Amino acid sequence: MTNTFIPYGRQDITDEDVAAVVEVLQTDFLTQGPQVPAFEAAVAERVGAAHGVAMNSATSALHAACMALDLGPGDWLWTVPTTFVASSNCGLYCGAQVDFVDIDHETYTMSVSALSAKLEAAQAAGTLPKVIVPVHLCGQSADMEAISRVARAYGVKIIEDASHSIGADHQGLPVGDCRYSDITVFSFHPVKIITTCEGGLATTQDAGLARKMELARSHGITREADEMTHAPDGPWYYQQVTLGYNYRMTEIQAALGLSQLTRLDSFVARRRELAARYNQLLADLPVTLPAQHPDTNSSWHLYVVRVAADRHAAVFDALRAAGIGVNLHYIPVHTQPYYRAMGFAEGQFPNAEAYYAEAISIPLYAGLSDADQDRVVAELAKALAVTQ
The missing domain is CATH 3.40.640.10 (Type I PLP-dependent aspartate aminotransferase-like (Major domain))
Structure with missing residues (x-):
């Protein structure tokens, strides 16, 4: 099936x-x-x-x-x-x-x-x-x-x-x-x-x-x-x-x-629970986990991992092929054609460009089950192993 x-x-x-x-x-x-x-x-x-x-x-x-x-x-x-x-x-x-x-x-x-x-x-x-x-x-x-x-x-x-x-x-x-x-x-x-x-x-x-x-x-x-x-x-x-x-x-x-x-608090609580679970499940994988500033308590709209740039596209494609709907948030705005026409170019904002070369948004939403989260982690681990 x-x-x-x-x-x-x-x-x-x-x-x-x-x-x-x-x-x-x-x-x-x-x-x-x-x-x-x-x-x-x-x-x-x-x-x-x-x-x-x-x-x-x-x-x-x-x-x-x-x-x-x-x-x-x-x-x-x-x-x-x-x-x-x-x-x-x-x-x-x-x-x-x-x-x-x-x-x-x-x-x-x-x-x-x-x-x-x-x-x-x-x-x-x-x-x-x-x-x-x-x-x-x-x-x-x-x-x-x-x-x-x-x-x-x-x-x-x-x-x-x-x-x-x-x-x-x-x-x-x-x-x-x-x-x-x-x-x-x-x-x-x-x-x-x-x-x-x-x-x-x-x-x-x-x-x-x-x-x-x-x-x-x-x-x-x-x-x-x-x-x-x-x-x-x-x-x-x-x-x-x-x-x-x-x-x-x-x-x-x-x-x-x-x-x-009326369900905002429960939505955010579940997202925080899932994010903490990702932090544990992904700790031993070769990915960079999201950092949190000590003054903040995120509502976790997205959970972004970073994968080495030379493996990024292959891992992304493997996850999509496995039915994991990963995405990338975001392509740096200054590299969009409309903004390039204004004079912006690659190399102007190196941190944003380095992030783009490595970032993958993996599934996170209040209705995500533990079992589905386990599957996301397993497929990510498999993709990383295959692309070594």
């Missing part, structure tokens, strides 16, 4: 999730009803933020966050190369220029020393960024206290890309409370820790930034009299006060998110 395929990640949907969605389908509101504000409030409370702004994707939330911070032509946004392209594209959407800061070779998040050196050089050159976007890769927070200390000295705004990291902690407090940033963005894509199908949410402690993001997600339109440039003509009146987009989350998505959020 052929072994079943084990994906690197997948959603966990229960009857309660289905019932929550069906209940919304039977109401009068499929969009712009009570579920979205309820989901926003629940996430904000969970992470210790004053405000939550839900959107149809984390990409939309990143864009709206940049807009709220007034990023525009003539400005710079910096992020890391080891991320999904949305972390840098959000700057391009605003007409800003984009650059990158190399990753730390152990945690794979933004290198504090590289950031410090780059900011010092940028100040001398007159090219300081308006915004930086540290990425919390695989569920582990970047060293936000150090990043904030360095960036704030130069007046730089900070957006935490926590797409991987709902449920994670930094210094014993939840990622998303924005104590070291202006805005934090979460993703609820199906392979993430909780899902709304597609969806994202930005948290902030600043009411003004929250309102700017709310306007950005809904065409820049307001019905609030004190936000209009002249008095309303009547109770039907609305006014576009800025350029916005249609980035709204539906009621259906929010209802699913609310239901999923």
Whole structure:
């Protein structure tokens, strides 16, 4: 009998999730009803933020966050190369220029020393960024206290890309409370820790930034009299006060998110259990296991092992052939053709490129059984032995 395929990640949907969605389908509101504000409030409370702004994707939330911070032509946004392209594209959407800061070779998040050196050089050159976007890769927070200390000295705004990291902690407090940033963005894509199908949410402690993001997600339109440039003509009146987009989350998505959020702690606990188990089962194999900063407690969206570069592709192919749905997170953004056309080239960010040459994301999700995890480990061991 052929072994079943084990994906690197997948959603966990229960009857309660289905019932929550069906209940919304039977109401009068499929969009712009009570579920979205309820989901926003629940996430904000969970992470210790004053405000939550839900959107149809984390990409939309990143864009709206940049807009709220007034990023525009003539400005710079910096992020890391080891991320999904949305972390840098959000700057391009605003007409800003984009650059990158190399990753730390152990945690794979933004290198504090590289950031410090780059900011010092940028100040001398007159090219300081308006915004930086540290990425919390695989569920582990970047060293936000150090990043904030360095960036704030130069007046730089900070957006935490926590797409991987709902449920994670930094210094014993939840990622998303924005104590070291202006805005934090979460993703609820199906392979993430909780899902709304597609969806994202930005948290902030600043009411003004929250309102700017709310306007950005809904065409820049307001019905609030004190936000209009002249008095309303009547109770039907609305006014576009800025350029916005249609980035709204539906009621259906929010209802699913609310239901999923009730299981966030159990999802994260299981992921941590599986990660600890991987650490034990893989200890004697010739792979580099993921390192954790002592100030962080990852929510373990991904578990990444590193394999010697000369064996990397062969091991990856062998695992796929064995029905193990490994993946690679991520190809360095600066090596993408679109970014090469801007002048970026290989060799500029050596830690990110070395990581790419060796990284393999192996299966990790709350529904992964111990037996399936054992199979992943066995197939990895076999692939490593064959490629010696």
